[in-house]
Amino acid sequence: MQKLGMGQAINQALREEMERDFRVFLAGEGIGVGIHTSPLMPTTGLLDAFGPKRVKDTPVSEAVIAGLAVGAAAAGLRPVIEIMFNPFFTLASDMIVNHAAKLRYLSGGKTAFPLVVRIKSGAGFGAGCQHSHNLEAWVAHCPGLKVVMPATPRDAKGLLKSAIRDENPVIFIEDMGLYFAPGDVPDEAYTIPLGKADIKRSGTDVTLVTWSKMLGVSLQAAEQLAAQGISVEVVDLRTLTPLDTDTLLASVRKTGRLVVVHEATRTGGFAGEIAAVVMEQAFAALKAPLRRVTGPDIPVPASPPLEQFYIPDAGQVVAAIKEIL
Amino acid sequence: MSIPKERQMEMARTMILARQFEETLADLVRQQGKIHGMMILATGQEAVGSGVCAALSANDILITNHRSHHHLLARGADPKALMAEIFGKRTGCNKGKSGTLHLAVPEVNALCTTTVVGGGPPIAVGAAFAQQYENREAVTVCFLGDGSTGEGSVHEAFNLAGLWRLPVLFVCENNKYAAAQSYREHTPVDSLAARGAAYGMPGESIDGNDALAVFEATRRARARALAGEGPTLIECLTYRWRGHGETDHQLYQPADEIAAWKKKCPIDRLVNTLREAGALGDADLEAMRATAAEAVADAVRFAEESPWPEPQEALDDVWVA
DSSP states (O other): OEEEOHHHHHHHHHHHHHHHOTTEEEEETTSSSOSOOOTTSTTTTHHHHHOTTTEEEOOSOHHHHHHHHHHHHHTTOEEEEEESSGGGHHHHHIIIIIIITTHHHHTTSOOOOOOEEEEEEOSOSSOOTTTOOOOHHHHHTSTTOEEEOOOSHHHHHHHHHHHHHOSSOEEEEEEGGGGGSOEEEOSSOOOOOTTOOEEEEOOSSEEEEEOTTHHHHHHHHHHHHHTTTOOEEEEEOSEEETTOHHHHHHHHHHHSOEEEEEEEESTTOHHHHHHHHHHHHHGGGOSSOOEEEEEOSSOOOSSHHHHHHHSOOHHHHHHHHHHHO | OOOOHHHHHHHHHHHHHHHHHHHHHHHHHHTSOOSOSOOOOOTTOHHHHHHHHHTOOTTOEEEEESSOHHHHHHHTOOHHHHHHHHHTOTTSTTTTSSTTTSOOBGGGTEEEEEOSTTOHHHHHHHHHHHHHHTTOSOOEEEEEEGGGGGSHHHHHHHHHHHHHTOSEEEEEEEOSEETTEEHHHHOSSSOSGGGGGGGTSOEEEEETTOHHHHHHHHHHHHHHHHTTOOOEEEEEEOOOSSOSSTTOOOTTSOHHHHHHHHTTOHHHHHHHHHHHTTSOOHHHHHHHHHHHHHHHHHHHHHHHHSOOOOGGGGGTTSSOO
């Protein structure tokens, strides 16, 4: 077993898939020669390993980076592109939303777009709202896109390898805060299928559904509550679309209570979708109203106390759970 | 280098086919009400599709736009599958998912038709990148309109294509209008071809109603691309006889301007050239027209007789299973 940060685990996945399949190439801003040379970053060292033909540093041009992926995928390659910060996805969004997601449908199933859009995301860097804005609900709302948001290094590696091998466009959102938190990663080769949630902690009193960086906050809350005799089950969705409704519903039917935790803002957030699925399919199992713990409906502010106010913490999760017990 | 006679005849044949195909579509939409939805035609611009496609090889890739019928027919797409798609039938080339606006015909390497103005060039860059990456003996052609050159995505695509010397031909059909805006109402410079220089690629402005000039320009640009010399911007000066769509009243297009351009019909031009060269007689021309008429009639019959898709087929084809 290795101890790796999530960025290093992603680096291994990229390396292994590039070694496995020549059609896989990388493109993005500063992915080869970047301003950060930390070994913790996901693409460090890949230019040296694979050369400039396969690791393409691009101009600052998100629309054509995404178009590059769409066209290259249509023509038989397997692009993995990087969007440096989640808000810049808006500049690439026409190519992803109107093209990557729709062109196969428009062709009547004759074309395919096996591409991965890696997006670096998350608040906590003091960079402000034009560099920090969690937009997973936007992409999850687009039929034709799979959306993956890993929470651990192990999951990130296995899920990214599956994403690269998938024949559909996959949006792979990495919370940058997780690059710096080491976790166990198996030494041997493995993949993790898309569309399977993972129960990160078993429990009986309440189901906490979460993904990405909020897994850590959720596990902290579960730990605190365990000391008070409250048993929390933590379900890490890992993939938003396709959504693993089986695991979600089985857990809610077991515990009878649901709290959804995400860092993204509240209104129109993906917690609403989780809530709707549970209300439609497991209403009778609910013993109490569900709760959402999310970022407030504001842009992410820059100042440290303001930004910390924005990011949900374990205290808020504990409070939400206690409200419905 | 002279243009082989067979290529010239092919251009005449495909232009006549595209003209008849689109005139029939106009009639089906306007008079017969048999086609649902938007209908955007390229009547008067046929020399661009035919001139370009006659200069390509089978493995070259086409990325086109909302005004695509003349490109696809010149490329060899099956008129029956196109017509059925335009009717919305299950036998259409895209099973009724695309309609007239987004026709994709991978069988002839026309991988994508996008109606998002400016959507094609970034995708063409990607396709050309794949060709370069795998050292394929092939180029990508991207058809775009003059109106699209106001989109940022087009400039990003030009820049990356020039930077990476990608084997892509940007064929800009300057038909003088972007929806209801005339060229000088949306662009501050006279020449779109001049914009190539800003991205390190040659820009050439040619008579887009002269199929032979379009062929020659395409052949030159293709040779450059295959030699590793990168992209070319070809501005084809032409004119659309009809409106932006068939519901367009064309109040912004002066009648005398339309009439003047009709006198510069690209089909008449090539036909006359071939006649003068003794390459095309009256009987040949009649045969060409009759063949096209038969192909279009067959296509309409096929489309009309084809079944509608079952409603729930709407759920298919989003994902690769």
